[in-house]
Amino acid sequence: MDISRDKAPTAQETFMQMAQAAGLRGRLLVTLGLLILVLLGSFIPLPNIEIAGEALNQLKGNQLVQLASLFTRSVVFISGIDAEGKLKEEAIIGVFALGILPYINASIMVQILTTAIPSLEKLQKDEGEAGRRKISQITRYLTLGLALLQSVGISSGLLRGFATGPNGGDWLFVLQTSLALTAGSMLVMWISEVITERGVGNGASLLIFLSIVSTLPSSLGKALAQASGGDQDVVWRVILLLLVFLVMIVGIVFVQEGTRRIPIISARRQVGRRLYRERTNFLPLRLNQGGVMPLIFASAVLFLPATLINFVPQNWTQVRSVLGQIGDYLNPQGSAPWIYVIVFVLLIVFFSYFYASLIVNPVDLAQNLKKMGASIPGIRPGRSTSEYVERVLNRLTFLGAIFLGVVALVPLAVESTVDKSRIFQGFGSTSLLILVGVAIDTAKQIQTYVISQRYEGMVKQ
Secondary structure, three states: OOOOOOOOOOHHHHHHHHHHOHHHHHHHHHHHHHHHHHHHHOOOEOOOEOEEOHHHHHHHOOHHHHHHOOOOOOOEEEEEEOOOOOEEEEEEOEOOOOOOHHHHHHHHHHHHHHHHOHHHHHHHHHOHHHHHHHHHHHHHHHHHHHHHHHHHHHHHHHHHHOEOOOOOOHHHHHHHHHHHHHHHHHHHHHHHHHHHHHOOOOHHHHHHHHHHHOOHHHHHHHHHHHHOOOOHHHHHHHHHHHHHHHHHHHHHHHHHHOEEEEEEEEOOEEEOOEEEOOEEEEEEEEOOOOOOHHHHHHHHHHOHHHHHOOOOOOOOHHHHHHHHHHHHHOOOOOOOHHHHHHHHHHHHHHHHHHHHHHHOOHHHHHHHHHHOOEEOOOOOOOHHHHHHHHHHHHHHHHHHHHHHHHHHHHHHHHHHHOOOOOOOOOOOHHHHHHHHHHHHHHHHHHHHHHHHHHHHHHHHO
16 A cells, blocks of 8 residues: 555555554554443442432433533433333433543633632643643542532432432432442543543543433434334424534534634744754634533533522522523523523623633733744734734634534524424534534544554654
């Protein structure tokens, strides 16, 4: 096979390296094995919990469960036939119900604190690998604290509505369930770090990818079952939904990969007797700096009233009434969907700017360019450069936020007009963005390993 080192690896070369190269093959096997382990762990149920009948319907309508399902298989729904030949449906809350969610929350909190606390910022910027290890350790401890807090809250909720059998006392049930959920979450965090270090791709992102992909068979099975019933209206609705998803995937790929390349000229310099001429490079600024995070933050804020109402005592009727009214306004199926649309878009724009400010600091970028002797053509180094970069970044962030808003609202509009039977319930804009983003990042990392194997082969020859 003719291979050129100046060309990107072809699909044929990539698959051959995946099958033949021991290093890449081992990484792929480690990744697949650990992902299967996490998937199986979600089917190990917590003891003394039974979810069926009315409790099952209550769990299906819980918005907090729907939000958590974006990141982990918090609840597994199982259908079967009982001894009397009737259809029986139940749900399992496994030991991996918390999954990677506490680790993601802890990572976001540490990232925000790094910009606010000078000591953490110094660890990240000035102390190299040792500093990053300390930050990783802080993230792990914070993950443990968040997992304990969330597991106690979940255990208390399960005690009120789903606990059965001899619990040995309410406090004992809460203690056992909290320890099981916390241990499962910490094990999932360790698995994600092993995947990142010894596997292919980012471990946390792949675990979220797994939780989304695992729901596709049931959605597709439901769609095929309805389409095979002979109703032409259902068939055309399913085809239209699939076409909309395909168009959205293509649009997401273009926007996720879209960048504004700002030209940078490196000054002429002399090292010893060698004279290095001016070189032109590019500073790539992504159209969507925050990726899917602004969408996730906005969704979490919209679900906040529904979350808080679970912690308000029953005798606080006025507070519960106000939270219920706010939750109704912030629900796409509520009494005022237009309020939901406006608030959702504004939150996406706000969090897009917030997350872009965390990722790119125009002042630091201008200082680094000045230290390297590089500049943007027509822009003075220093303050003028930082103002120019900030202006370009603000425009790009606004366009990316509008794109995220469109992507978030298109599935809701299509679902309300076409998918009235809610075939693809829960598979919306956030899921599509995560799937496409993780797939692109993982494919790029595999290509990087293939290119490294190519150069190792050239050196041996």
